[in-house]
Amino acid sequence: MFLNQFLLLAAVLFCIGVYGVISRRNGVMVLMSIELILNSVNINLVAFSAMTGAVSGQVFALFVIAVAAAEVGVGLAIVLAIFRNYRSVDLDDVDLMKG
Amino acid sequence: MGGLLLAAAANADAGVYVAQNVAFGIIAALMVFSAFRVVTTDNVVHAAFYLVMVLAGAAAQFILLGAEFIAITQVLVYIGAIVVLFLFGIMLTKAPMSGEEKLSRDNWALGALTSVVLLALLGYVLVDGFGKDKLPADLLPTPTAAISDAIFGGYLIPFEVISLLLLAALIGAIVIARRD
Numbered sequence: 001m002f003l004n005q006f007l008l009l010a011a012v013l014f015c016i017g018v019y020g021v022i023s024r025r026n027g028v029m030v031l032m033s034i035e036l037i038l039n040s041v042n043i044n045l046v047a048f049s050a051m052t053g054a055v056s057g058q059v060f061a062l063f064v065i066a067v068a069a070a071e072v073g074v075g076l077a078i079v080l081a082i083f084r085n086y087r088s089v090d091l092d093d094v095d096l097m098k099g
Numbered sequence: 100m101g102g103l104l105l106a107a108a109a110n111a112d113a114g115v116y117v118a119q120n121v122a123f124g125i126i127a128a129l130m131v132f133s134a135f136r137v138v139t140t141d142n143v144v145h146a147a148f149y150l151v152m153v154l155a156g157a158a159a160q161f162i163l164l165g166a167e168f169i170a171i172t173q174v175l176v177y178i179g180a181i182v183v184l185f186l187f188g189i190m191l192t193k194a195p196m197s198g199e200e201k202l203s204r205d206n207w208a209l210g211a212l213t214s215v216v217l218l219a220l221l222g223y224v225l226v227d228g229f230g231k232d233k234l235p236a237d238l239l240p241t242p243t244a245a246i247s248d249a250i251f252g253g254y255l256i257p258f259e260v261i262s263l264l265l266l267a268a269l270i271g272a273i274v275i276a277r278r279d
Contacts, residue, residue: 001163028185036137039157077272
């Protein structure tokens with residue numbers, strides 16, 4: 001197996017996630033796209049770990065999973081607070097600090 | 100894109116790793132399709148379940164790479180906890196279930212252009228930098244003991260920092276989301 005097939009798969013998933021973050025209006029959908037991005041990073045880390053035989057890549061993949069869990073918890077709490085104040089999760093409505 | 104990955108998998112290492120490459124191609128095509136549906140579907144609940152497909156596919160790729168512990172953790176944490184959290188978020192925010200409200204912006208074409216340019220750039224750099232590199236032929240599963248030795252040995256302080264981060268995120272989520 002080539003290393004590149006995993007790296008290219010991760011790159012495709014990363015770009016799809018970036019598209020989701022840019023084009024989605026719903027706050028929950030933006031968080032889902034961020035999960036796609038973090039997951040593609042994990043594929044990269046594990047692929048490099050398998051390539052070099054070092055275990056550090058897998059340790060950092062575990063750390064990324066933990067950070068992703070924390071990020072989703074806080075992110076959904078923020079979306080919930082936005083929903084409570086605006087009665088909507090449309091991110092275009094949240095323009096209080098717009099200049 | 101899935102076809103391109105399939106072709107790349109079919110050409111790689113003919114004869115030795117046929118089964119792994121076929122498995123990689125099928126799973127990769129499924130993952131790319133599901134990820135595309137996550138960012139394009141008009142139904143929030145469908146998006147959550149397509150996200151499950153992507154995450155399960157990533158777990159399968161980790162097993163192909165010999166990282167069993169990461170694959171198990173991926174299933175436990177991502178599919179078991181994070182997706183359930185997403186479903187609760189969808190439920191509590193009363194997001195549109197049947198697609199009567201638009202989920203995407205009108206200027207999505209600009210986002211598509213951005214990500215296609217990014218993909219072209221990343222693809223060029225990856226093919227240029229790692230085009231010849233192959234994974235080792237004797238790719239054995241990583242023993243979980245080696246991972247735990249690394250976490251509780253050289254990476255002990257980052258591990259403690261991650262624990263503190265999880266605690267802070269827990270308390271922060273409660274403080275932000277509670278009614279007062």
